[in-house]
Amino acid sequence: MRITENMRVSSAVATQQRMAERVQRATEVASSGARVGKASDDPSAWATGQTHAGRSAAAKARSKVLDRAASDLEVAEGALASAVDVMARARAIATQMANGSMDAATRKNAAIEVDALRDQLLGLANTQGGAGYVFGGTKTDVPPFTPGYAFVGNTGTRAAEIAPGTTLVTNLSGARAFTTAGGRDPFADLGALATALRTNAVAGITAAIDTTEAGRRQLSDVRSDAGLTLERARSASEVLGNLALQLDKARAGELEADAAPAFTELKNASDAYDRSLTVTKQILSLSSLAR
Amino acid sequence: MASSLTALLGIARDGAVAQQAALQTTGENIANASTPGYVRRAVVMSARSGFPNGPGGVDVTRTTRAFDGFVTRRVLDEQGKLSAGQSREGALAQIQGIVAPETGSVGDQIEALAVAFQQLVGFPGDLAVRGNVLSKAESVAQTFHDTAASLLGQRDDLFRNAQGVASDLNQRLVAIGDLNAKIAQAKDSPDGGAGLRDQRDQLVREVGQRIGARVVEDPSTGAWTLFGGGTVLIDAERVSSVDVGLDPTGNLQIQARRPGGALIDMTTKVVEGSLGGLREARDTDLVSAQTKLDALAFDFASSINVAHSAGFGLDGVSGRPLFATSATATGAAYAMTLDPAVAGRPGRLAASATAIDVPGGNGAALSIVKTFDANLPTSGLPPRDTFAALGADIGTRLSSASAEIELRQGTLGQVDSLRESQSGVSVEEEMVDLTRFQRAFEASIKVLRTVDELLDQLIQSKR
Numbered sequence: 213m214r215i216t217e218n219m220r221v222s223s224a225v226a227t228q229q230r231m232a233e234r235v236q237r238a239t240e241v242a243s244s245g246a247r248v249g250k251a252s253d254d255p256s257a258w259a260t261g262q263t264h265a266g267r268s269a270a271a272k273a274r275s276k277v278l279d280r281a282a283s284d285l286e287v288a289e290g291a292l293a294s295a296v297d298v299m300a301r302a303r304a305i306a307t308q309m310a311n312g313s314m315d316a317a318t319r320k321n322a323a324i325e326v327d328a329l330r331d332q333l334l335g336l337a338n339t340q341g342g343a344g345y346v347f348g349g350t351k352t353d354v355p356p357f358t359p360g361y362a363f364v365g366n367t368g369t370r371a372a373e374i375a376p377g378t379t380l381v382t383n384l385s386g387a388r389a390f391t392t393a394g395g396r397d398p399f400a401d402l403g404a405l406a407t408a409l410r411t412n413a414v415a416g417i418t419a420a421i422d423t424t425e426a427g428r429r430q431l432s433d434v435r436s437d438a439g440l441t442l443e444r445a446r447s448a449s450e451v452l453g454n455l456a457l458q459l460d461k462a463r464a465g466e467l468e469a470d471a472a473p474a475f476t477e478l479k480n481a482s483d484a485y486d487r488s489l490t491v492t493k494q495i496l497s498l499s500s501l502a503r
Numbered sequence: 504m505a506s507s508l509t510a511l512l513g514i515a516r517d518g519a520v521a522q523q524a525a526l527q528t529t530g531e532n533i534a535n536a537s538t539p540g541y542v543r544r545a546v547v548m549s550a551r552s553g554f555p556n557g558p559g560g561v562d563v564t565r566t567t568r569a570f571d572g573f574v575t576r577r578v579l580d581e582q583g584k585l586s587a588g589q590s591r592e593g594a595l596a597q598i599q600g601i602v603a604p605e606t607g608s609v610g611d612q613i614e615a616l617a618v619a620f621q622q623l624v625g626f627p628g629d630l631a632v633r634g635n636v637l638s639k640a641e642s643v644a645q646t647f648h649d650t651a652a653s654l655l656g657q658r659d660d661l662f663r664n665a666q667g668v669a670s671d672l673n674q675r676l677v678a679i680g681d682l683n684a685k686i687a688q689a690k691d692s693p694d695g696g697a698g699l700r701d702q703r704d705q706l707v708r709e710v711g712q713r714i715g716a717r718v719v720e721d722p723s724t725g726a727w728t729l730f731g732g733g734t735v736l737i738d739a740e741r742v743s744s745v746d747v748g749l750d751p752t753g754n755l756q757i758q759a760r761r762p763g764g765a766l767i768d769m770t771t772k773v774v775e776g777s778l779g780g781l782r783e784a785r786d787t788d789l790v791s792a793q794t795k796l797d798a799l800a801f802d803f804a805s806s807i808n809v810a811h812s813a814g815f816g817l818d819g820v821s822g823r824p825l826f827a828t829s830a831t832a833t834g835a836a837y838a839m840t841l842d843p844a845v846a847g848r849p850g851r852l853a854a855s856a857t858a859i860d861v862p863g864g865n866g867a868a869l870s871i872v873k874t875f876d877a878n879l880p881t882s883g884l885p886p887r888d889t890f891a892a893l894g895a896d897i898g899t900r901l902s903s904a905s906a907e908i909e910l911r912q913g914t915l916g917q918v919d920s921l922r923e924s925q926s927g928v929s930v931e932e933e934m935v936d937l938t939r940f941q942r943a944f945e946a947s948i949k950v951l952r953t954v955d956e957l958l959d960q961l962i963q964s965k966r
Contacts, residue, residue, distance in 0.1 A: 216927030217536045219920055226916065251603045251898025252596075252905070258603075259888075259895035262610055266887035269614050270875065273621035280625045343626050344863055350855065352628055352863030368860040371869060372624055376876040379869065 224492040231485040238474070238481040247469035257466040264466070268459035270376075275452035277372045278445045281382035284341030285442040288384050291339040291346065292435035295389070298333045299398060299428035302326060306405055306420040316412040323409035330402040334361060337390045343370075347386025356386045361399035363391045374448035382445060389434040398427035508961070512954045517560035518947035521548050524563045525940040529933050536928040540705030542568040543928050544697055566694040568701075569926045572720065575704065577918040582708060583715030583775030585911035588904055590780030594661055595788055595901040601653040602792055603894035609650055609796070610890035612643040613803065617875040617887075623854050624869055628817065628862030633849035637841070640825055644839045647800045651836035654793050661785040662747075665755055668777050669747040672713040675706050676729075680742035682706070683726040687739075690725050703727065710736075714745065715775025733772030734759050743767075747778070754786040788900050793836075795882075795893045801835035802879035803886045804828045808842075810874050814853025814867020821858070823851060832881070 241247055251258040308314070309322050337347050337357045344352025350368030357363055365386050371379035388394040401423040408416025525546040535541040545567050551559035602608070619632075619639040626632040682703040689696030707729060710716045714731040721728065721739070729737040736743050736759060743759045746766070750756040757778065759767040773779045808824035815821045823845055829838040845851045856866025875886060882889040 213920070214924045214927070214929050214932070216923045216929045218927050219923045221537070222916075222919070222923075226912075249605060251599055251894040252901035253898070255895040255898035255902060258898055259891040262891035262894065263888050266610070266614050266617070266885075266891075269618055270621070273618040277621050277625040344628055348863065350860040350863035350865075366859060368857075368864050370627070370863055370865050373621075373869065373872060377873065383863070 224495040231488040234481040238478040242474045242478040248467045261467045264459045264463035268456045271452045271456040275449045278449035282445040287341040288346040289438040291336045303424040310418045319409040323406045326406040394430045396427045514560035515950035521561045522944035542926040579711040581915040582711045586712040587780035588908040590777040591784045592904040594784030612646045627854035627865040647836040647839040673744045687724045732769035798881040801832035806874040810870040815855045817850040819858040
């Protein structure tokens with residue numbers, strides 16, 4: 213084949229162009245750390261990366277929701293623990309005051325303490341968390357119990373996703389803990405105890421031993437449920453956090469470049485470019501007449 | 504004796520003239536070694552028969568061009584395909600930048616809205632969280648609109664580009680028609696109009712870059728009939744022009760306008776050259792992206808609206824959609840906005856599944872969150888994956904266009920090398936020829952001097 217001037221120049225320019233493109237690409241990869249930046253770099257990997265990014269973001273968001281729900285459940289569980297203590301103290305008072313050696317004055321004083329315990333229980337039933345009143349069901353914007361101890365919340369549930377299509381109820385029923393919906397009405401039982409103490413009615417005081425114990429158990433049961441839900445929420449959040457990490461890792465595997473091969477390629481590309489430049493200069497400074 | 508010497512004198516003179524012509528052609532080759540489209544020339548000499556008058560001399564019978572029609576047609580063919588690929592690749596890169604930018608894409612905004620709704624699940628009554636959801640929803644609608652608007656703008660740009668290409672093309676067609684006329688006139692000149700043919704070759708190649716060209720030469724006149732887009736664009740001196748307009752559906756309409764004014768529709772036949780590439784990018788690739796984006800916008804907005812309308816705002820009212828868009832998928836992305844009843848009113852965002860669950864109920868918010876994982880009717884994929892498939896589709900088209908360019912560049916490089924090998928100028932060869940013809944010229948002069956001396960001696964001996 214005859215070799216002409218144009219062939220030499222075209223070949224040199226084309227080679228130089230290819231080398232420059234290789235250096236450019238290697239520089240982009242090495243400096244950004246990304247093997248796939250645009251969809252056209254690797255359409256399949258790009259699409260997988262997009263899907264992983266979406267699922268990772270969703271998992272992180274679900275995990276956050278569960279963390280916040282866990283935070284409110286923790287508040288509720290703490291309030292219920294205190295409520296259990298309140299009822300335990302009320303039962304202790306009832307047991308102590310049921311003793312025949314107690315006089316009416318002592319019982320009246322105890323009634324004052326029981327009144328205080330009832331107010332304390334009211335405060336606990338109206339505890340607020342990050343998402344409003346924790347025992348109000350879905351009516352979270354107003355205190356679920358009035359100063360007259362009436363329940364004005366509802367039994368609506370609030371759920372959080374622990375996986376696509378799978379939910380976990382993350383709120384508690386204040387009705388079940390603090391009203392007869394759970395079996396006993398602790399406020400009424402404490403009120404009855406205080407009245408019995410104030411009126412020195414030993415039979416009523418004796419009866420309160422059982423009712424306050426039942427109320428304590430009722431609150432304790434709801435607290436156990438809260439603790440269980442709290443653990444499930446925490447566990448699900450942790451699983452989702454790990455899932456997000458795995459998806460991020462998988463996404464990085466699809467889209468990111470390994471540092472060592474990227475820098476090796478950059479070095480090779482730069483060397484090839486330099487060599488090509490030298491040869492191109494020789495060819496362009498040609499011709500054989502000039503040598 | 505004297506008459507033989509006189510004949511020899513004539514032979515030497517013809518030799519000097521022939522070598523001078525050869526030197527001139529060699530000089531011309533060297534001067535045009537890098538001229539685009541230049542085809543190497545060669546002087547054809549032939550021995551003149553001296554019969555019956557003694558020995559013969561040399562004649563320059565013609566100057567030839569080292570032109571190969573077959574290779575030229577191959578170059579034109581590959582050039583047209585390469586140009587189509589390059590135009591399409593450029594347009595697809597723009598489309599990819601619009602639909603799947605590295606940040607802030609429709610997919611990113613959908614993802615951000617999904618996260619915002621997840622927050623609403625956690626805090627259904629929180630006005631700040633509701634405000635964030637509305638803000639993200641507005642970003643989704645705005646990004647769909649902006650993306651669709653940019654695609655429409657890109658379609659307009661590609662139309663203008665195609666018109667510009669047609670304008671350049673028409674200038675070249677007119678110039679080729681003029682050259683055909685000049686070549687017919689110069690057909691019998693010593694070089695056969697070689698310079699004009701070079702210019703025509705180059706122009707035809709430039710036409711091929713724009714529309715893809717095939718040529719057939721009329722041996723009697725040397726004129727070329729040029730085909731492009733499946734029709735005759737130049738027949739000798741009769742030149743058609745190429746019009747680029749839009750058909751009733753908004754697609755490119757490419758027509759050849761005959762010298763008499765008749766219009767020939769060649770739209771579907773224009774598959775090569777930059778016009779062919781622009782047409783495919785504009786009316787196939789870009790339209791596909793628009794259709795898929797519209798389907799995504801329509802399906803996404805509809806699925807969110809169904810779930811949102813079933814829920815209740817903080818005011819206890821139900822039945823409000825979140826997004827407003829077109830009644831059908833066509834134009835849905837461009838038309839997408841926040842529904843006016845909800846825009847700017849976070850309290851109207853539906854989170855509760857029942858009025859009684861307001862404000863702490865999150866049943867509707869959960870239903871909306873589920874739509875982000877549910878398959879859309881058109882694509883059969885969830886919204887985020889549908890966007891990923893759209894971006895991947897454009898990426899695949901772009902990378903295959905790039906791969907085709909690489910292939911075509913390789914093939915064109917080969918046939919160009921073949922053309923150069925046959926028609927191009929090798930300076931080394933020309934230098935050798937230069938020396939050869941110079942020595943032959945010097946030798947002819949030497950013969951002249953020798954004959955002159957012999958004649959001189961003959962004249963002296965007669966005295």
